[in-house]
Amino acid sequence: MEMKLRSYINRKFFMYPKTKEIVELREELYSMMVDKYNDYQKNGFTKEESYKEALSLLEDYKSAIKEVETGNSLTVLKKKLSSSLSFSVFYFITLTCIYLYVSMVALNSFRNTWLVVVGGAFVYLIYFAANMLGYAYMFDMRVLTRCFVGVLFLNCIPLLYVFPSLLLSELYRKPVWRYSWLVLPVIAFIYLLTDLIIFAKNAPKLALNIHILVTGFALTTVVYLILSCLGHLWNIAWILYVVYLAIIALGFYVREKLKLGER
Numbered sequence: 371m372e373m374k375l376r377s378y379i380n381r382k383f384f385m386y387p388k389t390k391e392i393v394e395l396r397e398e399l400y401s402m403m404v405d406k407y408n409d410y411q412k413n414g415f416t417k418e419e420s421y422k423e424a425l426s427l428l429e430d431y432k433s434a435i436k437e438v439e440t441g442n443s444l445t446v447l448k449k450k451l452s453s454s455l456s457f458s459v460f461y462f463i464t465l466t467c468i469y470l471y472v473s474m475v476a477l478n479s480f481r482n483t484w485l486v487v488v489g490g491a492f493v494y495l496i497y498f499a500a501n502m503l504g505y506a507y508m509f510d511m512r513v514l515t516r517c518f519v520g521v522l523f524l525n526c527i528p529l530l531y532v533f534p535s536l537l538l539s540e541l542y543r544k545p546v547w548r549y550s551w552l553v554l555p556v557i558a559f560i561y562l563l564t565d566l567i568i569f570a571k572n573a574p575k576l577a578l579n580i581h582i583l584v585t586g587f588a589l590t591t592v593v594y595l596i597l598s599c600l601g602h603l604w605n606i607a608w609i610l611y612v613v614y615l616a617i618i619a620l621g622f623y624v625r626e627k628l629k630l631g632e633r
Contacts, residue, residue: 450501482541
């Protein structure tokens with residue numbers, strides 16, 4: 371029945387941002403509901419009657435709920451969306467002014483100045499993804515939070531790979547595309563590591579092991595590609611994968627032995 375009470379109060383507070391004050395209020399109400407439910411059970415009431423009496427505490431604490439009502443999803447979303455819209459308008463007006471100044475005043479030419487717009491748009495994509503991540507985190511939406519972390523890193527690709535490569539190729543005539551793609555596996559590794567640090571705490575053991583294995587494999591791939599491309603060691607650097615597999619196998623083996631020793 372405690373799980374039922376927990377589910378009920380979680381639904382009640384679902385549309386509220388998970389600030390410290392709101393979480394504390396929710397936990398206090400839950401604790402009081404459980405106590406009241408147990409008291410009624412001891413006094414001979416049925417489970418259903420005890421459950422209904424426990425839920426009545428939420429009616430008694432309407433005033434407390436109203437104190438945090440200003441932080442509900444609708445109000446927060448309105449404020450944040452208004453702020454985001456204002457910033458977006460300001461950002462693109464500023465970007466347009468910079469583009470026109472560079473084209474008409476600084477360079478007196480529109481040749482290649484489209485890179486200013488492209489770079490600015492890529493920066494805005496990072497802001498947009500971070501904003502959406504903030505919404506998901508605020509309302510404790512774990513799946514969406516994880517998705518938007520991925521979107522944030524995905525948006526790093528045009529900013530850190532496409533734009534710099536375009537800039538160097540168009541302005542300085544340097545053919546960097548054959549090497550600049552090495553940024554992609556680096557971004558993938560940092561994403562996997564970030565995801566592992568943030569979300570692995572409550573992950574099942576098998577999923578955690580797979581995640582660790584994939585993250586290590588990504589790091590090995592980054593080192594392999596950098597050594598092979600820059601040092602032309604394609605026929606030798608593959609040994610890194612053998613070394614990595616040996617290290618990860620040893621690590622898993624030692625961890626299991628330590629756990630058995632603790633038991």
